[in-house]
Amino acid sequence: MSTDVLTVHAATNPAHTTWVIQPQGSLQGRTTIPGDKSISHRALMLGALASGKTTIQGLLLGEDPRSTANCFRALGAQISELNSEQVQIQGIGLGQLQEPTGVLDAGNSGTTLRLMLGILASHPDRVFTVTGDTSLCSRPMARVVTPLQQMGAQIWGRQSDTLAPLAIRGQHLQPIHYHSPIASAQVKSCLMFAGLMTVGQTTITEPALSRDHSERMFAAFGADIAVDPDTYSVTVTGPAQLQGQAIVVPGDISSAAFWLVAAAIVPGSDVWIKNVGVNPTRTGVLDILEQMGAEMTLANPRTVAGEPVADIHIRHSQLQSTVISGAVIPRLIDEIPILAVAALFAKGVTVIRDAAELRVKESDRLTAMATQLQKMGAQITEQPDGLEIQGNASLKGAAVDSFGDHRVGMSLAIAALKATGITTIHRAQAAAISYPNFVSTLQQLWQS
Numbered sequence: 304m305s306t307d308v309l310t311v312h313a314a315t316n317p318a319h320t321t322w323v324i325q326p327q328g329s330l331q332g333r334t335t336i337p338g339d340k341s342i343s344h345r346a347l348m349l350g351a352l353a354s355g356k357t358t359i360q361g362l363l364l365g366e367d368p369r370s371t372a373n374c375f376r377a378l379g380a381q382i383s384e385l386n387s388e389q390v391q392i393q394g395i396g397l398g399q400l401q402e403p404t405g406v407l408d409a410g411n412s413g414t415t416l417r418l419m420l421g422i423l424a425s426h427p428d429r430v431f432t433v434t435g436d437t438s439l440c441s442r443p444m445a446r447v448v449t450p451l452q453q454m455g456a457q458i459w460g461r462q463s464d465t466l467a468p469l470a471i472r473g474q475h476l477q478p479i480h481y482h483s484p485i486a487s488a489q490v491k492s493c494l495m496f497a498g499l500m501t502v503g504q505t506t507i508t509e510p511a512l513s514r515d516h517s518e519r520m521f522a523a524f525g526a527d528i529a530v531d532p533d534t535y536s537v538t539v540t541g542p543a544q545l546q547g548q549a550i551v552v553p554g555d556i557s558s559a560a561f562w563l564v565a566a567a568i569v570p571g572s573d574v575w576i577k578n579v580g581v582n583p584t585r586t587g588v589l590d591i592l593e594q595m596g597a598e599m600t601l602a603n604p605r606t607v608a609g610e611p612v613a614d615i616h617i618r619h620s621q622l623q624s625t626v627i628s629g630a631v632i633p634r635l636i637d638e639i640p641i642l643a644v645a646a647l648f649a650k651g652v653t654v655i656r657d658a659a660e661l662r663v664k665e666s667d668r669l670t671a672m673a674t675q676l677q678k679m680g681a682q683i684t685e686q687p688d689g690l691e692i693q694g695n696a697s698l699k700g701a702a703v704d705s706f707g708d709h710r711v712g713m714s715l716a717i718a719a720l721k722a723t724g725i726t727t728i729h730r731a732q733a734a735a736i737s738y739p740n741f742v743s744t745l746q747q748l749w750q751s
């Protein structure tokens with residue numbers, strides 16, 4: 304029988320909701336998860352830039368893709384009302400973006416802002432202004448502005464052009480070979496988008512492989528793209544001719560990760576998660592959970608619209624501590640908050656290193672997770688680039704805060720499933736950024 308493991312309360316400020324979690328049970332059954340956020344953004348952007356019609360099945364209906372859709376509507380693309388059945392886009396055609404009358408608002412979405420910058424900077428003779436919410440306006444933009452300026456882009460913003468709001472005067476850009484100091488799919492994809500409109504070869508080399516959804520989808524839309532897997536390099540030869548496509552978005556492994564960890568740590572749990580994107584550049588979370596001793600199997604592997612997909616079965620088991628560092632970090636960058644929760648219930652001390660990037664996500668995720676889990680009684684030490692987490696934790700319910708960060712809020716909710724007493728999570732509405740039906744899925748899976 305399902306119970307109200309999680310109840311949602313409106314706070315005094317109507318924009319804020321609080322989750323109250325009172326666990327006593329386990330997770331059972333099967334579920335599907337919402338569409339992949341990274342793939343949803345790219346499908347909307349390429350569909351908007353292509354000639355002809357694009358259809359998207361399984362689009363994530365979170366706030367981040369809504370920000371992308373609204374920006375590209377303002378730039379002239381005809382995008383139907385968003386739904387998970389079938390979104391229709393009538394593309395503008397590459398190079399045909401309109402100068403919008405207002406400011407383009409990327410909301411909370413770093414992917415929207417950074418990828419769009421490459422597109423805007425390479426559209427000559429038009430001026431654009433872009434902004435975001437308080438979190439996004441404090442996140443570093445130099446990582447994309449600097450290489451775009453090397454291509455000849457004209458971009459202005461606060462603090463020497465490193466912070467949004469930004470103003471862009473589109474230019475004919477010059478192709479470059481950019482050696483990125485960080486493995487970041489947002490940096491890579493920004494420059495790939497700039498390369499679409501730039502005559503010649505734009506190459507990006509990364510220190511480690513980041514997610515490759517752009518590479519796969521650029522090829523599907525007909526862009527001239529070459530990947531060198533040995534050097535983690537990708538080359539886009541422009542100008543491109545993009546043709547609208549039918550895209551099917553798989554479930555987001557970053558959202559599946561909450562149920563994978565919940566089932567692994569809550570005794571008696573047994574869960575199937577259907578239709579999960581298992582692109583190898585994203586499956587670091589599966590490798591680490593396996594290394595920790597999770598009882599997990601992948602079934603029914605298949606390829607859907609160029610992306611690998613599988614169903615995942617996971618059951619509770621005693622986890623062991625591990626070290627999470629090095630080349631796996633970009634493959635699980637968004638899953639570190641929830642893996643920190645898994646580590647609390649493993650035997651031994653888990654060490655997370657090489658993850659300083661977490662300090663410049665939607666919140667400082669290292670500080671957010673360490674301080675909020677400490678309130679619940681966890682022993683976690685924050686390091687400049689990671690966390691040290693004492694396992695075998697006994698958590699007590701407490702009042703904690705999401706920091707306005709979707710992944711922090713949902714990770715704390717999973718930790719609360721293992722706490723004694725009641726946990727309240729403030730600013731929990733942030734979950735709608737990437738997982739609008741997180742609460743109903745938890746209520747559906749929870750059996751007391």
Ligand code: S3P
Pocket residue numbers: 340341342414486487488489490492513514636637660
């Ligand atoms: C994303 C890339 C990652 C990830 C983000 C989505 C993307 O960011 O954290 O949630 O869609 O390209 P970085 O490229 O900054 O690591």
